[in-house]
Amino acid sequence: MKRAPIFLPLLATAVLVTACGSSENPADPSTTPTTTLAAPAVVEAPGPTGIPDGMGSPGVDDGVFPRTVVHFGGSTEIPAEPTRIVVIATGQLDAVLTLGVVPTGVAYGDGAALVPDYVGREFPQFSAEMAEFVDVGNRQAPNLEAIAALEPDLVLANKAASEDIYATLSAIAPTVLTEGTGVNWKQDFLLLADALGRTEQAQSFVDDFVSRAQDLGDEVGDDxxxxxxxxxxxxRVFGVPSFAGYIAWDAGLARPESQQFDKTSQDFSEEEIQSADADWVFVGSQDNGPGSRQQTYTTNPLWTGMSASTEGHIVTVDDDPWYLNAGPTAATIVLDGLTETLTR
Structure with a gap:
């Protein structure tokens, strides 16, 4: 079946003004949720599909070092193939392991383990090496002394969290900054792969991923x-330009009008629970214990009365790959989850 299109509000403003209002204003909880889509408009990808022009190391073959990589922090020469790598940004551990490269030092995200559970499950072949990872602190405030002590030959971080310490990191070792945020996952994966001299491998992964996503869209209906x-x-509900949102866009999956805003996510109160409704709702949570926000919201009559709740279409997902780690293997887990749910 033909895939249902997604329409970004910036590209169809006139249509969406009355349908969902400003992206800063949550949906009116008093109205009945609708799955009606906006009128057709010119569609553009919500995020980059490749390395930006002028970045990376164009003209340099894979496996060739030294190589000079232009990135979001500047330009960095990597004199030899890296063997002692530190990864700081969320999703970069996923990315390097997807390419078969095992780092030495690793930072962790807020409320997350040094090695997220899904990474341990997906890469059992590296279990011994992962047990030896050196903890270099929280990704928002990495331990620079611990990084320096490792004598790395490459540091990978992102601009969103590490721009302020880029000069310090660069004084320790060659440092490459990706852009960060989930909607940039393809671009960041390809740029990271360039620094490792593995662009063809990464591009093949992305191409295969997009093909699989399109196959899913061709198979499902308009839910x-x-x-x-x-x-x-x-x-929070997540918009089209988010990690999961971009994956759904690749598959041509329809989004409720309340989530067709032009930013990563939007907070919603208990009174605004209807903005979370759709034919299928995929829910991640860092804490689902007694008294947690997740428990408070999901026991609210507005939540239990949503159409997705009454139809048994609330799907609990692993928070790490779906909402925290914007890496290529995480993207595969999201796509697999969508496929399993929507085609059963």
Whole structure:
């Protein structure tokens, strides 16, 4: 079946103004949720599909070193194939392991383990090496002394979290910054692979991924999908330009009008629970214990009364790959989850 299109509000403003309002204003909880899509408009990808022009090391073959990589922090010469790598940004551990490269030092995300459970499950062949990872601190404030002590020959971080310490990191070892944020996962994976001299491998992965996503879209109907995440202090729905949102876009999956806004996510209160509704709702949570925000929201009558709830279409997903780690293997897990749910 033909895949249902997705329409970004920036490209169809006139259509969406009355349908969902400003991206800063949650959906009106008093209205009945609708899965009706906006009128057709010119569609562009919500995020980059490749390395930006002028970045990477164009003209340099894979496996060739030294190589000079232009990235989001500047230009960095990598004199030899890296063997002692430190990864700081969320998703970069996933990315290097996907390419078969095992780092030495690893940072962790807020509320996350040094090695997320899904990484351990997906890469059992590296279990011994992962047990020896050196903890270099929280990705938002990495331990620079611990990084320097490792004498790395490459540091990987992203601009979103590490721009302020880029000069310090560069003084320790050649450092490459990706852009960061989930919607940039393809671009960041390809740029990271360039620094490792493995661009063809990464491009092949991305191409295969997009092909699989399109196959899913060709197979399913027009059901809408919603992405929801609970943390200790927030409840959010995720828009089209988000990690899961971009994956759904690749598959041509329809989104509820309440989630066709032009930013990563949008908080919603208990009174605004209807903005989370769709034909299928995929829910991740960092904490689902007694008294947690997740428990409070999901026991609210507005939640239990959503169409997805009454039809048994609330799907609990692994928070790490779906909402925290924007890496290529995480993307595969999301796509597999969508495929399993929507084609059963």
């Amino acid at each position: 809408t999908v919603s992405f929801v995440r609970f943390t200790a202090d927030r409840a």
